[in-house]
Amino acid sequence: MRKFLLFLFAFVLLASVAYASPVKLVVVGDAGHNLKPFEWYAKDLKEKFDVELEVIGVPFGELYEKEKVELIAGTGAFDIMIVFPKFLAEFAANGWLYPLDEFVAKLDPKLDDVTPGYRDFYCKYGGKLYALPYDGDVLSLYYRKDLLENEEERKAFKEKYGYDLKVPETWDEYLDVAEFFTRKAGEKLAGEVLQRDFYGTAYYGQKDQIFAWWGNIFASLGGVYFDEETMEPAINSEAGVKALEIMKEIHKYCPPDVLAYGYEELKDVFLNGDCFMVIQWPCVGKKGADPAQSKIVGKIGVSHVPGVKKDGEIYYRAMMPCGRVLAIAAQSKDPWKAYQVIHYLSVVTSLDDVSTPETGLDPYRYSHFAHPEAYEMFANVEDAKIYLAGVQKNMEKGYPEMVLPGTVEYEETLGVALTKALAGELDPKSALDEAAQAWRDILERFGKEQQKALYQELVKGWKAVGLW
Amino acid sequence: MGGLRKRDWWMAFLFVLPVVVILLAISIFPMVYSFYLSLCRWDIGMGGQRTFIGAGNYLRLFSDARFFNSLKNTGRVLLFGVGTQFALGLSLALLLNRSFRGRSLVVTLFLLPMMISPVVVGCIWKIIYHYQYGPLNYLLNLLGIRSVNWLGSGSISPYSIVLADIWEWTPFMVITLLAGLQAIPDDLYEAARVDGANRWQIFSGVVFPLLRPVVIIAILIRVMDAFKIFDLVVLLTMGGPGQASESVAFYNYLTGFKYFSMGYASAMSYVQLAVIVAIANVFLRSFKGRAVV
Numbered sequence: 001m002r003k004f005l006l007f008l009f010a011f012v013l014l015a016s017v018a019y020a021s022p023v024k025l026v027v028v029g030d031a032g033h034n035l036k037p038f039e040w041y042a043k044d045l046k047e048k049f050d051v052e053l054e055v056i057g058v059p060f061g062e063l064y065e066k067e068k069v070e071l072i073a074g075t076g077a078f079d080i081m082i083v084f085p086k087f088l089a090e091f092a093a094n095g096w097l098y099p100l101d102e103f104v105a106k107l108d109p110k111l112d113d114v115t116p117g118y119r120d121f122y123c124k125y126g127g128k129l130y131a132l133p134y135d136g137d138v139l140s141l142y143y144r145k146d147l148l149e150n151e152e153e154r155k156a157f158k159e160k161y162g163y164d165l166k167v168p169e170t171w172d173e174y175l176d177v178a179e180f181f182t183r184k185a186g187e188k189l190a191g192e193v194l195q196r197d198f199y200g201t202a203y204y205g206q207k208d209q210i211f212a213w214w215g216n217i218f219a220s221l222g223g224v225y226f227d228e229e230t231m232e233p234a235i236n237s238e239a240g241v242k243a244l245e246i247m248k249e250i251h252k253y254c255p256p257d258v259l260a261y262g263y264e265e266l267k268d269v270f271l272n273g274d275c276f277m278v279i280q281w282p283c284v285g286k287k288g289a290d291p292a293q294s295k296i297v298g299k300i301g302v303s304h305v306p307g308v309k310k311d312g313e314i315y316y317r318a319m320m321p322c323g324r325v326l327a328i329a330a331q332s333k334d335p336w337k338a339y340q341v342i343h344y345l346s347v348v349t350s351l352d353d354v355s356t357p358e359t360g361l362d363p364y365r366y367s368h369f370a371h372p373e374a375y376e377m378f379a380n381v382e383d384a385k386i387y388l389a390g391v392q393k394n395m396e397k398g399y400p401e402m403v404l405p406g407t408v409e410y411e412e413t414l415g416v417a418l419t420k421a422l423a424g425e426l427d428p429k430s431a432l433d434e435a436a437q438a439w440r441d442i443l444e445r446f447g448k449e450q451q452k453a454l455y456q457e458l459v460k461g462w463k464a465v466g467l468w
Numbered sequence: 469m470g471g472l473r474k475r476d477w478w479m480a481f482l483f484v485l486p487v488v489v490i491l492l493a494i495s496i497f498p499m500v501y502s503f504y505l506s507l508c509r510w511d512i513g514m515g516g517q518r519t520f521i522g523a524g525n526y527l528r529l530f531s532d533a534r535f536f537n538s539l540k541n542t543g544r545v546l547l548f549g550v551g552t553q554f555a556l557g558l559s560l561a562l563l564l565n566r567s568f569r570g571r572s573l574v575v576t577l578f579l580l581p582m583m584i585s586p587v588v589v590g591c592i593w594k595i596i597y598h599y600q601y602g603p604l605n606y607l608l609n610l611l612g613i614r615s616v617n618w619l620g621s622g623s624i625s626p627y628s629i630v631l632a633d634i635w636e637w638t639p640f641m642v643i644t645l646l647a648g649l650q651a652i653p654d655d656l657y658e659a660a661r662v663d664g665a666n667r668w669q670i671f672s673g674v675v676f677p678l679l680r681p682v683v684i685i686a687i688l689i690r691v692m693d694a695f696k697i698f699d700l701v702v703l704l705t706m707g708g709p710g711q712a713s714e715s716v717a718f719y720n721y722l723t724g725f726k727y728f729s730m731g732y733a734s735a736m737s738y739v740q741l742a743v744i745v746a747i748a749n750v751f752l753r754s755f756k757g758r759a760v761v
């Protein structure tokens with residue numbers, strides 16, 4: 001009897017210890033600065049929601065496969081996932097994500113405060129909410145305002161091109177400015193002899209995201225991904241070819257190794273002061289104001305991406321590639337606790353997280369734009385306002401990234417074709433024809449009719465919020 | 469088996485059974501299943517229906533320019549990479565096969581690149597190759613040579629991978645061939661010298677024939693390893709620009725784990741296996757026919 005009581009006591013003790021220990025939630029995301037908030041608030045989250053986080057970072061370019069392999073195998077390895085919106089449709093359609101609608105009434109994610117693009121296309125699928133926003137990405141034009149205002153440079157520019165040096169608003173102006181500022185080591189820039197080569201511009205050259213830099217031009221020329229009715233790829237249209245021709249011109253004023261550039265290289269070439277202007281994600285504006293990360297603090301201007309002139313007006317479209325949302329795996333050990341965590345990051349701490357140069361997270365709520373004083377890395381509130389206004393200007397004319405199942409493959413095959421043209425292996429038309437053929441093959445494999453229905457639904461939604 | 473009694477036979481069977489089961493589960497079954505997959509279309513992006521298509525994936529491979537491009541890049545690593553590693557490795561092994569002060573230290577230093585984690589090797593070479601700030605271009609500039617676009621040019625980046633591979637794996641050749649050289653008895657050198665052979669005659673008539681089995685094995689191991697080159701491709705270029713420096717293993721990875729076309733990726737793996745088995749056979753035949761020791 002005594003033995004039995006002893007056993008019972010031990011059992012109850014162990015059970016109560018197990019019951020009292022916090023729930024362990026596994027978080028997966030792209031390694032580096034965007035996982036930092038999970039570390040910063042780990043203690044708060046433990047106190048508030050009784051959860052312990054294990055954070056797993058995987059390389060940026062490998063997030064899709066790492067997440068998908070575990071989801072397919074149904075291992076239940078992850079609870080909270082940072083997901084790029086382009087995977088969301090595929091993950092949700094396969095039933096791998098936990099729908100969040102049931103939690104919304106209990107804990108309001110304040111979706112009305114989120115700008116429509118990020119709210120409706122990056123977080124929802126088939127009318128259901130599958131994620132909360134975490135990072136709002138849109139491309140913007142960053143340039144060296146100190147060089148633009150330099151009298152000597154202004155004079156030389158006017159002499160050469162016959163008009164005043166200004167922030168380029170059209171692709172033609174962009175090419176002129178890029179050409180003008182491309183200098184060799186030993187030449188002068190703003191009165192000083194250059195120790196290294198200086199470039200007019202640069203772009204993201206790796207095959208996974210290069211589509212977006214071409215896409216800014218393509219979209220401003222009126223290009224679309226597919227013909228809605230026939231689902232025939234439209235990337236090799238006149239707009240596509242023209243956009244690639246313009247990009248080939250831009251390529252002349254870039255660093256020679258630009259085709260190897262990813263996010264880091266593109267950020268560094270600008271913030272190291274080796275390049276006049278880049279089109280980049282908003283976080284580069286924040287990081288550029290941080291002396292620990294930038295050699296050009298206080299010298300950066302931000303504007304909308306260039307476009308084309310139509311009837312006296314500039315028609316521009318800024319691509320919205322990447323972005324991050326927080327989703328919960330369908331097999332999560334505790335979806336409610338996981339929801340509380342992502343709600344905390346998406347609602348409670350989000351302003352702090354998007355307004356620090358420590359992360360690569362960018363504004364996505366109206367409230368983020370209404371508090372310029374939070375962006376303390378800028379020298380003053382006025383500079384922060386200029387930065388936010390520049391980002392907002394692009395967001396209003398945002399061109400959404402496709403979020404169909406198979407988007408990773410669509411974008412990468414397009415990227416390969418663009419690179420071939422830029423490296424001179426193929427002419428722009430042949431390269432885009434090759435990409436269009438690859439897209440037809442992908443369509444067939446994923447089911448043309450299913451893709452057509454999803455694409456039409458997407459376009460309907462884009463039109464409804466004025467992004468199409 | 470005929471000599472065994474029935475009871476002993478069962479006993480032997482029971483002892484062997486766990487090994488057979490493990491082999492079947494972790495080796496034979498995946499082989500058979502992946503071969504079956506190579507005959508199916510199985511894109512696990514949506515729904516994941518598996519359809520038997522016979523040789524369809526293999527036929528698709530033979531019209532896939534990207535696959536042939538990756539084969540060409542892998543061939544470059546085998547030809548220029550392993551070839552140079554062998555030439556350098558043999559030269560260094562011959563130099564180190566004599567006694568001098570600090571020899572052990574020199575041999576250990578030679579081994580360092582091979583001991584470093586491949587990820588670190590990739591990161592080091594990425595810095596070395598940096599166009600604007602890399603030490604390699606800096607040195608070239610000092611010599612009056614223009615900067616080379618190591619990673620951003622489609623025609624150069626495959627060779628940049630080869631160069632890093634040479635740096636990493638030449639020590640393997642050095643150490644293996646050095647071990648082979650040290651196994652050759654001194655008497656044979658002395659006998660050759662007594663017979664009036666000069667250095668070249670000793671090398672070509674005595675040393676190399678005796679070293680041949682080690683040479684063949686060393687090259688075979690490196691060829692099999694280099695055929696699967698993946699880490700340097702990922703770390704240095706991600707197969708880029710575009711697809712310019714993709715290796716077969718990297719393209720296979722993309723097909724299987726980025727595009728999730730499992731049937732096609734399996735077919736690609738089997739073609740790779742066939743190629744490597746054919747290459748290995750050529751080496752092993754030469755080993756069989758010409759072994760001296």
